[in-house]
Amino acid sequence: MGIFEGITHSEEIQELLDDAQSQYDSAKGRLDTQKKNTTKSLEKLGKEKVHAWSKDMNKFLDSFGSFNNVQMVCKIDENYNFLGKNETPNELMVNMRNASYNAGEIIKAGALSVGTGALVGIATYGGVAMFANASTGTAIATLKGVVKKNATLAWLGGGSIASGGMGMAGGTVVLGGVVVGAIAVAGGLIAGAKGKAKLAEARRVHAEAESAVSQMNVVITGMQGIENVSNNYRDFISKLSGLFTPYLKEMDNIASKYQRGSDGKVDFNDLSEMEQKTLHLSWLLAQLYYHILSAPLLNEQGEIEPSSRQLLQKAQQEYVQLTGQATELENEKKKINDLLVDAQKTFSKASQSYYKKKQTTSNKLIDIGKNRIDLWEKTFSPFMDSLSNFEDISVSNTYPYSVTDIPIEFIFESSDSVLSYIKRLRTSGIDALGNTGFVEVALFGGEDFLGELSQLDNDNNAVNSVHRHNMSLWFTGELDPTISDNTPFGEVSDYYISTVKQTVDGISGRENLAQASAVNQEVKDLSNKIGRAVSDFDATIKKIGIIEKTLKKYNKIQAKFLKKIEEIRAEHQTANETVKYDLLSEAEKRVFEMSFVMAKIQYTILASCILTQSNGGDVDDADIVIDTANSAYRSLMRDSFKKAGDDDIETINVMWKENADRAMVVGFATAAICIAVMIAQLIAGNLIGLVGIAGVLIAFPIFFYFKNLSQNKLFMWRCIRIAVAILVVGAAEIIRLVV
Structure with missing residues (x-):
């Protein structure tokens, strides 16, 4: 072709060189963009790691360091080459402390002071360089030294030659098996060939450009891989921090509940089961944090560490397991909290119900006591008045329908004493008997109590001088506290209630599931016992109502006999003189005899006690007396139905x-x-x-x-x-x- 070759092929040469330049520039642009993106991602990861070391891990060391005698276990999967997997707990703690300290120094100096290359170094090589002995400036100097020694870090994070980096001429920089510096040669060839290249040269330059583009694509792909791994690590660290941070605060809360020893620390053995589980889980999370922060992304050749993706995958599996443990722990805490909240509510409701019912019952007993005093008068005053019109009354006590063996003479004497005191009480004012006196009469009939008072002088201290049952004093709050606290009504006492309350109040925050369940069950047991006690309170009032109803029934029957006795008196009495009993007919005497039987029924019912040993009383004879009285009266009615003799006609x-x-x-x-x-x-x-x-x-x-x-x-x-x-x-x- 000779001298015309340049002219003949100039257009083709220019096209080849232009195409080479275009391909090269496009690839280099994408390379530069990807480099910036990769560097930015690594820089963010470096900052994330510095923050994690200086904040989260440092806070962990401070909080975890508040405890001693903690049983620490290194939980590492032997199938994965986690950095530090062979380190003892103490060695892990030392490395954590040094890295946290050095990270803190970087934070103090400002992240920009260490340079992008150092941050990239932290991102890609973990915390290795940060594990050096902690001293001011050591961390920064060490990190910068790592950057200077590693061509890949210098190229990624160091910038251009003018800014102190290696630029594109870093011949020792290898990414994806490609020598990055060699790519720049193609750019020089293209620039040198323009205007003077022959066709063969242009074709060679074009081939070199295509080769460079291919290599840059490989480097771009490699940097994309680094960026993806970096982003994945950064996302995982952020997620792990979200799980880890609450436990740092929780450890402080636990430590604040306990008194510290002479070494300024809380003994791990003093903690509750839940608190110990919290510390163990915090330690496991700290280990995972340590391993993921320390894991290298690149090897010394600047290539992605083959195990980095596997390590992240394994760390994510560990995260899922620890999240599961955290969820179980939180669920257990919630269950404990629910049990204790339920126990507190149940206790509050049950105890309030008990004391409210006790007070209500006490008030009702006071009113019932006053009413029972009226019943004494309404029952026996007419009887005693009717008998006062007769003399030498002689009643054989062989009548078969009596409800008690108490002689009628004793009933006369006892009733007369009770009525005499009631008459005196009416003069001085019924309230002089006092609330405890009324409760005494309501619960225990009042026959002994009022009879004793009738024997004493009429003074203000008389009521306090005679015997009163502890239960009467207990209802009105006059019983000595040392006795009152241990006085049971049913299966419940004030001491029992206060003991359960102390258990409920004392366990909060220092419990485990077994303890919480036990406390909840104890409160339920108390609640059930209180429920039975409340029923006993109601049963007490109901039983008194039955007594009064039954007594009124027999008072009505007695009134008929007393009316008949009054007719007998009117028939036999002359000049207001008493009637001699011997002058009465057998039928009339039978009326008296039956009236005495009714008096015995009335007396035993009116004087009966209504509390048993189980609910604080001496003996409950009310049911027996009422049943016996009703049974006796039914027998009397049945037998009298068959009789027609003159001796029984009046009573019939x-x-x-x-x-x-x-x-x-x-x-x-x-x-x-x-x-x-x-x-x-x-x-x-x-x-x-x-x-x-x-x-x-x-x-x-x-x-x-x-x-x-x-x-x-x-x-x-x-x-x-x-x-x-x-x-x-x-x-x-x-x-x-x-x-």
Whole structure:
């Protein structure tokens, strides 16, 4: 081609060189951009590690250092080459301390003072350079020294030659197996070939450019890999910090609960199970933090450390496991907290219910005591007044329906003492008896208590001079505290309640699940016992109500006998003189005898106690007395129903008149029903309804022809007529329906 080659091929040469330049510039631009991105990512990771060492790890060392005798275990998977996996706990702690101190020095000096290269070094080679002995300036100098010795770090973080870095001419810099400095040669060839290159030279330069572009793509890919690994590590460190930080505060909270020893530290053995678990988990998190902060991303050749991705993957697995442990720990804490909150609520509700019910019961007992004093008067004053009109009363105590073996003479004497004191009390004012006195009467009948008072002079201290049951004093708060605290009502005492309260209050914050469960169960047991005690309080008031109701029933029956006795007095008394008992007929004497039986029933019911040993009383005889009284009276009614002798006619008429009168009312009602049925059937055109007239005649209680019948026979006769009337009318209705 000769001398015309340059002219003939100039256009092709120019195209080759322009294309080489374009490809090279484009690749170099992407290389520079990726370098900046990679450097920026590593710089951020370096700052993240410095912050983690200086803040989180330093805080851990301070908080964890508040405890001694901690059983530390190094938890490392032997299949992965974690930095420091062969280090003892003490060696780990020393390295953590040095790295944290040096990181703190960097923070004080300012991150910019160490340069981007040093931060990149921290990012890529972990905390190795930071584990040197801690002293001012050592960390910074060491890090800068690492940068100077490592061409890759100098190239990534050092910048251009003018700024002290190695620039693109760093011939020893190798990334992805490519010598970075060699890439710059291609750029020089392109620049030197312009304007004077021959076609062959242009083709060679173009080939060199393509080779350089290919190498730059390899370097870009390598830096992208470094950036990705860097970003992944930074994200993981941030996530791990979020899990780790709360435990730093929690350790401080735990340490603040305990008194420190002479060495200024808290003994690990003094901690609760949950607190020990918290410290153990904090130590495991610190180890994981240590390993991930120390893990190198690049090897000495500037290539990605093959195990770095595996280490991060393993660290993430460890993170998941520790997160699971943290969740279990938090769930356990929540369960403990829920148990204790439930225990506190249950205790508060139960104890308030107990004391409120006790106070309410005390107030009711005071009112009941006043009412029971009235019952003493209403029950025995009429009886004693009636007997005062007779003399030489002699009643054989062989009557078979008595509820007590107490002689009637003793009942007379005791009742007279009680009534005399009540009369005196009415004069001085009923409130002089005091709240405890009223409760004493309500709970224990008051027969002994009021009888003793009647023997004493009328002074203000008389009530305090006689025996009062502890339970009466307990209800009104007058019992000595040392005795009161241990006085049980049911299975509950003030001491028992206060002991459980101390347990509930004392365990908070220093508990474990077993203790919390035990406390919760103890409170539930107390609550159940209090529930039974509250029921006993209610049962006490209810039982008193039954006593009063039963007593009023027999007072009503006694009133009939007293009315009969008054008729006997009116018949035999002359000139207001007392009536001699011997002058009475046997039937009249039987009225007296029955009245005395009723007096015994009234006395034993009125004087009965209503608390048992289990709920603080001496003995509960109220139920027995009431059952015995009712049983005796039923037997008496049953036996008297069969008798018709003149000796019993008076008592029979007294006891059966009310029943006979009731039968009369039922007879009228039955007759009215028969009339209604008859009218309804006649309106419907059923002449069988006329049978209702027979029912009316049979049921209608016209018994004036039988006025001399005893009341028991009258009752029986009326019941028979009612039954026959119902049978007649009912049979007529059945016949109507069948026909």
